[in-house]
Amino acid sequence: MAYVRKDAATLTRAEKRRFVNALLEVKRRGEYDELVRLHIAYNSADGERGLRTAHMAPSFLPWHRRLLLELEGALRRVDSSVTLPYWDWTRDRTTTSAPWTADLMGGNGRRSDGRVTTGPFAHREGNWPIRVGVTDEGFLTRDLGRHRDPIGLPTKSDLDRALKDPAYDVAPWDSTVTRGFRNKLEGWGTGRGSVSWRNHNRVHRWVGGVMLGAAAVNDPVFWLHHAFVDLQWYRWQRRHRGAAYAPATPPRRGDDQHGRVVARHERLPPWDVTPGELEDVGRIYRYA
């Protein structure tokens, strides 16, 4: 039977404790850092040649859906009652609301060096060393809201602008497209500065610290953020009945995107699964 992913703000004390403990155990086993490595390795940008799977590509959503299932499977091997909670950043919008509490993600980083000093992932607890990363500090960092030049989280209407687009994605299937649900949700805008970071991207920016970099997985809020992003895919499907992942077929030879994006029934590296097979996961989990 399908299990349920819940809003982080609604978890009971016991649910939070079990989720955190499972995360710490997966970290201790070394499985967590493998997922950090995986996310870093799949960092290709669309100004480079070669296949893009995780970002700036139509498979942004199925790739991260599969990554989430990877972690969730590891958590459930530790404690079969655990599921990934999601952070609804259209509702919980302050630096002290869910999920930034001492019994879940812990709070903001300190001003001096961004180090997170509260909650189960604080450096002094000794359970969350950052071993795989782009930077050398070795501890979890955050800069919620970017104190030096404050920005806000995306709003419900920002999200709605993405959800109402009836096309999943459009050619050239990259970060420059201004139509299509996928890029509006992923959040690569046009123009400069703050206005150009939308939805998913903007949340990474808002959290800051390690969440801003290619090693964002090091912050466990990565999963809560991406579970909410994943929920938007489900909502979009319900709103646009019959609409499907695109491209349906691979771009032809001679197309600039030939060999650079994953079509609906092509294998999605590094897994042996296609985007089409990940469109409906209702038998595995559902959202509360």
Add this chain to the structure above:
Amino acid sequence: MNVSIDGAPAGAGSATPGARPTGPAGSTRRDLARGLRACALAAALAPALTALRRPPSRAAANAPHDSGFDVTHRGRRIQGVRLPARGAAEDVRWHVTVDGRPLHLMRRADGTWLSMVDHYCSYPTPLDAARAAVDALGPGRGLRAAPVPAAGEGHHPHEEGRHGVRA
């Protein structure tokens, strides 16, 4: 995973920054050869870099014809060298360091730049992207010194496409 001297991301495209260096035993002959080439090029570029050492000037440093920059931003030294293209498929490659440590830059299809540190927005020039990375680092955080190939190498899907950054 900087865009290294020979155009391949340091660590041969399969590198994941982060795992601790394993020491000489972990190095390969190819790494050594690359290191030597890098040193040779660094030596050749030293006079040019010295000539480029000047007060930070955004306008000058951002000029499109610039072949490099060497500026201090928030107390960090940012150096960048524009490298010649190796073929028609690419026209701009950069080797950028922050306090001497490589900062891997990536190119967006619209011609803007992003880095491994500041990965979810992009900037008009390599120097802007490097400055943004320094802003994100803040005091007390630096780039990892020597990324080595991590577990999971070999399943990298972008092998053929990772030889440098094209415009």
